[in-house]
Amino acid sequence: MYSEKVMECFMNPQNVGEIENADGVGTVGNPRCGDIMKIYLKIEDNTIKDVKFKTFGCGAAIATSTMMTQMVKGKSIEEALKINNEAVAEALDGLPPVKMHCSCLAEEALQAALWNYAQKNQLSIEGLNPPPNYVAEEKGSTEEN
Amino acid sequence: MYSEKVMECFMNPQNVGEIENADGVGTVGNPRCGDIMKIYLKIEDNTIKDVKFKTFGCGAAIATSTMMTQMVKGKSIEEALKINNEAVAEALDGLPPVKMHCSCLAEEALQAALWNYAQKNQLSIEGLNPPPNYVAEEKGSTEEN
């Protein structure tokens, strides 16, 4: 079902964890779909210095979280925004059709974290919109049930 | 499909043939059903001295013709009339359900031949009715197509 690359990223996930006092935090997804992705960003000089994730989800969700965080680390915000879901899926040597939404989730999670960063710092980042399923990052905000 | 007895009667049919100047001849069945049975009787002193058959039909039809002719040979007309289709089927150790009509045919063929005998001799035989699919025995009468 999954490519070797996906299995590798699932088995050896990178950038798992939290960042204390993160500059931006974003959570997307919902339990109904079985995937929740939370991204922490450390941003300095418009550059993503560090990124961590926590993900509740299937193998593909874990793998895309790993791949996406690896791809954006060290990049400028503008560069990072160019990394869309297809780029992530491609870097994973593809995803099964039913799992493509996981790569969308990764893209959205990054945007949600960046949006949170922009909001906090009252910045306007070109091309960045509030993500559709943006959850204002308060403690316990995902506990909708 | 068939009992050993049926196969035996089919493989070694008895009483096949014609009787010249028969005292009674009867033909029943029709090509639509795939079975035609013709019975020739030689009758003396109210006794079936000889009986022969010609049959167009399946294995069961040949076997019932054989069995029925064997059973009635030497019997009085009254005794012969008691040999119904079930007796023939039983003597054959049974017939498959779809083939039971062959035993009916044998009963009817005998009755047709006896009826023909009675008509010729202007006799009235108790319990003998004109068979439902009685074909007046003229040469070529079965050539309906």
Added chain:
Amino acid sequence: MIYLDHAATTPVKPPVLEAMLPYFTEYYGNPSSVYKLAQRNKKTLDDARAVVARHLGAEPKEIFFTSGGTEADNWAIKGIAAALKEKGNHIITTNIEHHAVLHPCQHLEKLGFDVTYLEVDGDGLVTPEQVEQAIRAETILISIMYANNEIGTIMPIAEIGTVARAHGVVFHTDAVQAVGHLPIDVKAENIDLLSLSGHKFYGPKGIGALYVRRGVKLPSFLHGGGQERGKRPGTENVPGIVGLATAIDLAYQDLAVKTARIKTLRDYLIDRIFERIPYCRLNGHRHQRLANNVNFSFDFVEGESLLLLLDIEGIAASSGSACTSGSLDPSHVLLALGLPHEQAHGSIRFTLGEDNTQAELDLVLDKLPVFVERMRSMSPLYEDFVQKNS
């Protein structure tokens, strides 16, 4: 045993069985599961689908596995009827289809559909013109068999496909007797739906497939799980599917060579029967017929009794009439050709296979005239005939 009933069913070829075996006990996983054992089988299904598609000129996504030819026929016919009932209620078929097509059509008639049963000619053929003339504004489906199972006549499918496509009518063909025996190209022949069944070309029983051209909207016939992209639910018969794919692959290997050989045997048998047995008739088209089909009516003789005699000699053949089906009707196919009832009851079908030899046919040719003669000597019809002509 001399097996001459390959149109009824074929033995599973040893390499086919060999390909199937591991899937019973070793690779038994349910392809819908996530672990390796199961995912391996998912790939196996994909591969099998691609093989079947390739031999029909179809795309893998257009192949759906079924439990056999009957299910494929039912699905195609009832499915299109359900899908297009708003568009029209008229279906065109022929009067010599297999019961797996005729009975669904009759079922639809009870539900208010109008079915035209095109009458075949004396050789069992319908013409594209007949089909075209039968098309109305309300026609939603044309279902015409590729080749007939009893008499072997091959229909002008490509030409009918052209007519159907020109009129925008969905075209289904029951190719159960054709797949593995004739080259087929669903695209070139404008076929929208095609039924096939594994056990007719040395594959296993209980597995078949329906080809559904992309763009043809065919609702599911069975409802349930997500198998076959939700179109045909039920845990996949993995060994059966592997067997079907292996068998179709083998069938199309050197098809021309095999066909030529069998055709030579067929013609040998036909010619010798005509030579040795008077008062007989070859049923079906003399040339436009399956390479393996020989169907004769022997006047004055009923078919089943000949079959029994042949069986005792170890020769397995078939008669037109469906003896054990509980019906005593003679073959609807032979009647459709215009045969009188007693001839329709007197037919014997020999269908050759890849392993039959001329020596086997010689044995049949030794016995058959004797058996026909023997049954004729018992036949009141023959007696009448002789008297009339003496």
Added chain:
Amino acid sequence: MIYLDHAATTPVKPPVLEAMLPYFTEYYGNPSSVYKLAQRNKKTLDDARAVVARHLGAEPKEIFFTSGGTEADNWAIKGIAAALKEKGNHIITTNIEHHAVLHPCQHLEKLGFDVTYLEVDGDGLVTPEQVEQAIRAETILISIMYANNEIGTIMPIAEIGTVARAHGVVFHTDAVQAVGHLPIDVKAENIDLLSLSGHKFYGPKGIGALYVRRGVKLPSFLHGGGQERGKRPGTENVPGIVGLATAIDLAYQDLAVKTARIKTLRDYLIDRIFERIPYCRLNGHRHQRLANNVNFSFDFVEGESLLLLLDIEGIAASSGSACTSGSLDPSHVLLALGLPHEQAHGSIRFTLGEDNTQAELDLVLDKLPVFVERMRSMSPLYEDFVQKNS
């Protein structure tokens, strides 16, 4: 490999395969033909039918072979709906049926039928009282599964049968997970229609059966030839039928002994999981459940990722959600029990088989807590939970 997904499918047992083998290459005759090769197979079918009937307390004539559980369910439900539509349009079922029952019901809803989906309790049970209360004058069918495939809960079938019979409503049960695993007596339990599938009890895939009580008028679902007394046409899958009969026979040999052994293993696994893993929940009834079913939800963790980790260790299990069916919905069964979505996504089903050992379960019990812990450490839900409780 440690195979713990016997509810998905089972390997074919060697004696079952052995019984099937001659029917592929040697006794390949079409049972509808007249010659010996074929007639032998007709007898084989009769024998197989008698075996299946005996284990269900049915008569041979009440057993019809199908291509599997899905076809049997579709036939029963759509068939009764078609037969009795003049009498009424109401059907009663539950909200945890297999899709092979639910989807036919939903299909019938589109055609104007009214379906009551009884809500199960937290253990997955419906009561006979619930069924009785749902019956109306227009009720034509009650279809309630014998045992659930995901959570193993066993329904009070005999009691529901009594209710159905008292009200004169036809009662169908999808016993795909029960046959071969539980003693069944269709007469004593007042069952009118019962579906079963061979590959769930070490028989082959692609073969099943429908029991139809004598007197219940069920129209054909497939139309075609005269097989299965005209009720289920299509050349019979002889090897499959032989396999099914052999498998059911083996399954009911020493059933009590085998069940006791598996139940002990099941309880061992359940108890140890509770001991070793916090924040988990056993889904399904603790006692009224199939002897081989263990279904847990692990809070904060998604099921598929656990399955992948287990698979890498060679452990084959299943999650509630139908991952590869193209649907991302969590299990409708677990939602019906009242589980929140993330718990419904976090379930793992282990279904034991006759060959599993305690040593295998010990290996699972070694790995599972580690894997759950590992996935929890990555889970934002767990993070939230910990923060909230710290």
